[in-house]
Amino acid sequence: MANNPPFVTNYRGRFAPSPTGPLHFGTLVAAVGSYLEAKSHDGEWLVRIENLDTPREISGASSEILRTLESLEMEWDHDVVYQSERNSVYQTTLAILDEYGVIYPCTCTRREIADSSITGVSGPVYPGTCRSNLLNKKQIGALRIITDNSLVKFKDALRGQISQRLESETGDFVLRRADGIYAYQLAVVVDDAEQGITHVVRGADLLDSTPRQIYLQKLLGYPTIKYMHLPVVVNNQGKKLSKQNLATPLDISNPVAQLIATVSFLGQEPPTELLKNSISSFWEWAVKNWCPEKIP
Ligand code: GLU
Ligand code: ZN
Numbered sequence: 015m016a017n018n019p020p021f022v023t024n025y026r027g028r029f030a031p032s033p034t035g036p037l038h039f040g041t042l043v044a045a046v047g048s049y050l051e052a053k054s055h056d057g058e059w060l061v062r063i064e065n066l067d068t069p070r071e072i073s074g075a076s077s078e079i080l081r082t083l084e085s086l087e088m089e090w091d092h093d094v095v096y097q098s099e100r101n102s103v104y105q106t107t108l109a110i111l112d113e114y115g116v117i118y119p120c121t122c123t124r125r126e127i128a129d130s131s132i133t134g135v136s137g138p139v140y141p142g143t144c145r146s147n148l149l150n151k152k153q154i155g156a157l158r159i160i161t162d163n164s165l166v167k168f169k170d171a172l173r174g175q176i177s178q179r180l181e182s183e184t185g186d187f188v189l190r191r192a193d194g195i196y197a198y199q200l201a202v203v204v205d206d207a208e209q210g211i212t213h214v215v216r217g218a219d220l221l222d223s224t225p226r227q228i229y230l231q232k233l234l235g236y237p238t239i240k241y242m243h244l245p246v247v248v249n250n251q252g253k254k255l256s257k258q259n260l261a262t263p264l265d266i267s268n269p270v271a272q273l274i275a276t277v278s279f280l281g282q283e284p285p286t287e288l289l290k291n292s293i294s295s296f297w298e299w300a301v302k303n304w305c306p307e308k309i310p
Pocket of ligand 1: 032220
């Protein structure tokens, strides 16, 4: 061991918006937080468009999101990856999990699941009703992965130690929906690994999904990623801003003001003089003074 060359750490982060509408303040927080973490580590920052849920995709939203990033002078590294072009990779991964004997078709209806479940961290805990389908591959329906009750643990950079027991807190979760669409949990794990992502910075609404992602990473032999979950922007009814509750699109007629509002939300204290300066001088200040310890 002692003769090994020193381990060189690289930082590769990413921003992974879903094109269900134009960028709003909530998603900009994730974009800016992940960008500043990456840049302050001298790392790379990649962009991936998570457009698997085609029924919810708004046409033109992807290019609008990318244009907004460009107008904020947030340059990404490498080519943008579109999940819609990667079905064969997800399919191959499902075939591997099938070899391991850990996925099964679930033919339960929403109603049946609701009736037979308790509510967990993100909706009903699937009680494993269809596990006996394991050998009956001809069944059609959603594909679920078998979970167990070992403790999945990770240390979030802002929130400290987080742990979950998947079987009792989420139940066996869906990797491919009954309509054939690959689930976010599967795609995000496959893509983060394949893109060599080392650090994920995103909204705390995804904190509860992280143990499922770590569980999949372990099963697939992928490296475990480091996570930082940022505070979520809420509207005045205390609801997370989302395209669904019609968060107003960003006003980027004054990009520096918008960026200042974003880093201020993240607890940073930009001097007001920055308002008079260019976007690039904003970024210069922001990267140099980025202090995650100040995030509320
Ligand atoms: N596409 C997800 C969203 O927009 C984010 C996924 C992630 O950062 O892991 O909510
Ligand atoms: Zn079922």
